[in-house]
Amino acid sequence: MGELVGGVWQRGGIGTAIKDGQLRRPPSLFRNWIVDSDGPAAFPAEPGRYHLYVSLACPWAHRTLIMRRLKGLEGLIGLSVVHWLMGEDGWSFQPGVGVVPDTVNGTQWLHQLYTLSEPHCTSRVTVPVLWDKVTRKIVSNESADIIRMFNTAFDRVGAAEDDYYPLALRNDIDAVNTRIYDTLNNGVYRAGFATTQSAYETAVADVFATMDWLDEHLAQRRFLVGERLTEADIRLFTTLVRFDPVYFGHFKCNRRALVDYPALWRYTRALYRHPAIRPTVDFEHIKRHYYASHSWLNPSGIVPVGPDLDFETPVT
Numbered sequence: 001m002g003e004l005v006g007g008v009w010q011r012g013g014i015g016t017a018i019k020d021g022q023l024r025r026p027p028s029l030f031r032n033w034i035v036d037s038d039g040p041a042a043f044p045a046e047p048g049r050y051h052l053y054v055s056l057a058c059p060w061a062h063r064t065l066i067m068r069r070l071k072g073l074e075g076l077i078g079l080s081v082v083h084w085l086m087g088e089d090g091w092s093f094q095p096g097v098g099v100v101p102d103t104v105n106g107t108q109w110l111h112q113l114y115t116l117s118e119p120h121c122t123s124r125v126t127v128p129v130l131w132d133k134v135t136r137k138i139v140s141n142e143s144a145d146i147i148r149m150f151n152t153a154f155d156r157v158g159a160a161e162d163d164y165y166p167l168a169l170r171n172d173i174d175a176v177n178t179r180i181y182d183t184l185n186n187g188v189y190r191a192g193f194a195t196t197q198s199a200y201e202t203a204v205a206d207v208f209a210t211m212d213w214l215d216e217h218l219a220q221r222r223f224l225v226g227e228r229l230t231e232a233d234i235r236l237f238t239t240l241v242r243f244d245p246v247y248f249g250h251f252k253c254n255r256r257a258l259v260d261y262p263a264l265w266r267y268t269r270a271l272y273r274h275p276a277i278r279p280t281v282d283f284e285h286i287k288r289h290y291y292a293s294h295s296w297l298n299p300s301g302i303v304p305v306g307p308d309l310d311f312e313t314p315v316t
């Protein structure tokens with residue numbers, strides 16, 4: 001892992017992100033917004049102006065990749081994909097299957113992108129990153145914001161019209177997002193990165209309370225909120241699809257597997273089979289990243305072969 005301090009890369013482990021045995025996520029540093037506006041704007045929506053940097057392994061970056069596809073933004077917003085291994089110098093563009101180099105800035109390491117934007121910044125170096133080619137600045141490194149921008153900002157310059165954060169459902173989406181973020185999206189990380197037994201057990205209790213609730217909630221419904229796909233489903237999906245391959249074993253969230261939850265497993269498969277979602281899922285990057293990058297959790301770096309899962313099983 002590691003982080004930037006005053007613009008200088010410092011190697012380090014997970015230690016700096018842990019306090020009292022618990023994972024503490026610092027707020028994202030770059031929180032600017034692309035706007036669809038006729039007036040002056042720092043970051044106006046324009047085709048070809050912005051570039052997205054993701055990891056195929058990362059659930060937060062995965063949200064942005066799905067939204068980019070759902071909104072038909074592939075031709076409007078470019079893409080780079082980091083190597084699955086996050087080593088001592090963080091994310092890189094070392095050659096590898098599925099890696100898409102940084103053709104915009106020619107960086108080798110993601111931290112170089114952060115210092116290009118902000119030469120003296122102090123920050124963790126995370127994906128996703130949304131880059132502006134005109135100002136040569138990072139617009140945002142916060143996935144929750146990036147998917148909202150993608151949802152509407154480019155509608156007048158060629159994006160698909162679908163709305164994944166509709167006005168009438170916003171309160172419900174926000175409420176569900178909050179619950180799922182704390183207890184599940186981030187809950188699995190709190191469990192996996194805990195360094196005390198009690199922090200781990202608290203996190204696992206949260207994870208499974210939410211999994212139980214979701215299984216009940218989805219027993220009679222196709223989507224989390226309302227009758228249609230919304231950003232709440234996208235945010236949940238990227239955690240669920242990693243649950244059995246990674247979080248169950250590597251993060252010790254092993255009271256039950258996702259496949260043991262009938263409604264949740266059906267829901268995950270249904271989303272997986274969505275034509276805009278399936279091409280964004282890369283189990284090689286997902287499994288290799290977690291098992292090989294977190295050496296304090298898995299010193300051998302061995303990537304488990306299983307579990308055998310069939311995401312393709314049709315949903316009845």
Ligand SMILES: N[C@@H](CCC(=O)N[C@@H](CS)C(=O)NCC(=O)O)C(=O)O
Pocket residue numbers: 001002028057058059060061124125126127128141142143144
């Ligand atoms: N708040 C950020 C979190 C992103 C995040 O934590 N990404 C992880 C990968 S899954 C990362 O890049 N971690 C590197 C680090 O913390 O040093 C978001 O949702 O965009």
